Amino acid sequence: MRDTPVIRLGLVGLGGATNQILPSLRSHPDVRIVAAADLRSEARERFASAFGAPAYAEVAALCQDPLVNTVYIATPHQWHKEHAVLAAACGKHIIVEKPMALTVEDCEAMTQAAASHGVHLLVGHTHSFDPPVRRMREIIRSGELGPLAMVNTWSYSNFLMRPRRLEELDTAQGGGIIFNQVPHQVDMVRLLGGGMVRSVRSMAWALDPGRPTEGSHLTFLQFEDGAAASLVFSGYDYFDSDEFHFWVGESGEPKAADDHGKARARLRRFADAREESAFKASAAAQAGFGSASLPANWHHLHCGVTIVSCALGDMRPSADGVLIYGQDGRRELQVARGSAFPDKGGVVDEMLQAIQTGVSPLHDGAWGKATMEVSAAVLQSARERREIVLQHQVPARD
Numbered sequence: 001m002r003d004t005p006v007i008r009l010g011l012v013g014l015g016g017a018t019n020q021i022l023p024s025l026r027s028h029p030d031v032r033i034v035a036a037a038d039l040r041s042e043a044r045e046r047f048a049s050a051f052g053a054p055a056y057a058e059v060a061a062l063c064q065d066p067l068v069n070t071v072y073i074a075t076p077h078q079w080h081k082e083h084a085v086l087a088a089a090c091g092k093h094i095i096v097e098k099p100m101a102l103t104v105e106d107c108e109a110m111t112q113a114a115a116s117h118g119v120h121l122l123v124g125h126t127h128s129f130d131p132p133v134r135r136m137r138e139i140i141r142s143g144e145l146g147p148l149a150m151v152n153t154w155s156y157s158n159f160l161m162r163p164r165r166l167e168e169l170d171t172a173q174g175g176g177i178i179f180n181q182v183p184h185q186v187d188m189v190r191l192l193g194g195g196m197v198r199s200v201r202s203m204a205w206a207l208d209p210g211r212p213t214e215g216s217h218l219t220f221l222q223f224e225d226g227a228a229a230s231l232v233f234s235g236y237d238y239f240d241s242d243e244f245h246f247w248v249g250e251s252g253e254p255k256a257a258d259d260h261g262k263a264r265a266r267l268r269r270f271a272d273a274r275e276e277s278a279f280k281a282s283a284a285a286q287a288g289f290g291s292a293s294l295p296a297n298w299h300h301l302h303c304g305v306t307i308v309s310c311a312l313g314d315m316r317p318s319a320d321g322v323l324i325y326g327q328d329g330r331r332e333l334q335v336a337r338g339s340a341f342p343d344k345g346g347v348v349d350e351m352l353q354a355i356q357t358g359v360s361p362l363h364d365g366a367w368g369k370a371t372m373e374v375s376a377a378v379l380q381s382a383r384e385r386r387e388i389v390l391q392h393q394v395p396a397r398d
């Protein structure tokens with residue numbers, strides 16, 4: 001770490017998301033973690049003793065801490081807007097987890113707040129930061145494979161059957177896949193396709209009465225330039241699309257081939273929703289602020305099977321890079337990854353660059369709002385059974 005790190009970070013929310021990004025934050029030479037805020041006293045105490053830094057019960061107090069110049073917001077979705085607006089008003093740069101917020105209007109309010117207080121706002125992590133996805137974007141832009149035609153991205157996992165807080169199972173409060181997993185897919189596909197989605201047609205399903213929120217969807221996106229994408233997600237712990245991705249899990253970890261149904265079986269052990277929610281909180285505590293041991297062998301993050309088709313070839317992320325299926329056969333490009341597992345360092349690098357150059361990050365408020373617009377349109381299209389034409393799309397600035 002440098003003597004005067006560029007990013008002096010306050011962590012807002014000490015749960016699962018923070019644990020996942022902490023290895024990338026802790027190992028980054030330009031980041032120092034200087035404070036945290038959480039409602040739970042037990043989480044605050046653990047943080048204070050692990051980092052020797054203050055942990056506040058109020059997000060407003062963290063935002064007023066003069067040592068903090070950037071906040072990382074990983075509270076539940078419904079708090080993102082309020083916490084981002086608070087941080088902006090205190091002059092702090094903002095990294096906010098996906099989904100940016102629950103409505104396009106809230107995304108707009110966050111963007112306005114950041115702009116009027118002269119701070120950077122970055123939405124991430126999403127899988128559009130994954131290095132193989134960025135590499136595929138470069139290949140598309142280079143024209144090496146000719147014009148882009150289709151992106152097909154399919155993910156089957158146990159997402160909905162993992163231990164959840166109550167609101168994570170209520171769509172009206174941001175529950176289900178629409179606000180949690182669809183933004184990953186949309187953000188990645190928008191980056192690959194250049195950002196400008198024209199319209200969305202979708203169907204979505206809540207297939208488990210015990211978990212009454214959308215757990216699967218099938219969506220067709222059209223881009224302004226004639227390219228198109230299909231997005232599929234199913235989170236019911238039946239088929240696992242990692243079978244088609246070298247048995248590498250979403251975080252890049254090697255994965256056992258016979259885990260189908262295990263998340264569902266674990267749920268049956270909880271007496272009620274309260275016990276399930278408490279289990280989720282205690283699992284985050286046990287993860288030990290990102291200091292869990294590294295798997296012996298790990299790979300790039302990914303979000304299922306993604307195949308990009310251009311006029312002169314197809315490509316897809318592999319475990320360690322990008323597989324290209326061109327006119328002369330198949331080849332694999334190795335793509336470097338950072339030193340932390342899981343590798344979410346791209347989020348930090350993008351914010352660092354924005355602070356150092358004064359130029360808004362690619363994943364800024366306008367970009368995040370456009371991804372939210374598509375994600376919300378997935379739900380609207382499924383409910384109203386019609387195509388939704390979009391209005392807030394912005395191009396990828398790369």
Ligand SMILES: NC(=O)c1ccc[n+]([C@@H]2O[C@H](COP(=O)([O-])OP(=O)(O)OC[C@H]3O[C@@H](n4cnc5c(N)ncnc54)[C@H](O)[C@@H]3O)[C@@H](O)[C@H]2O)c1
Pocket residue numbers: 012013014015016017018020037038039040043057059074075076077079097098099124125126165179180280281284
């Ligand atoms: N990018 C990713 O891969 C990824 C992964 C997981 C979660 N997330 C996102 O991160 C966010 C948090 O999800 P999670 O799974 O970590 O949830 P979580 O329940 O594990 O953690 C949330 C934390 O925020 C705290 N909190 C809740 N309300 C608060 C408030 N008003 N003020 C201060 N602290 C508060 C809770 O006590 C808890 O410690 C969600 O928006 C989710 O979509 C992103």
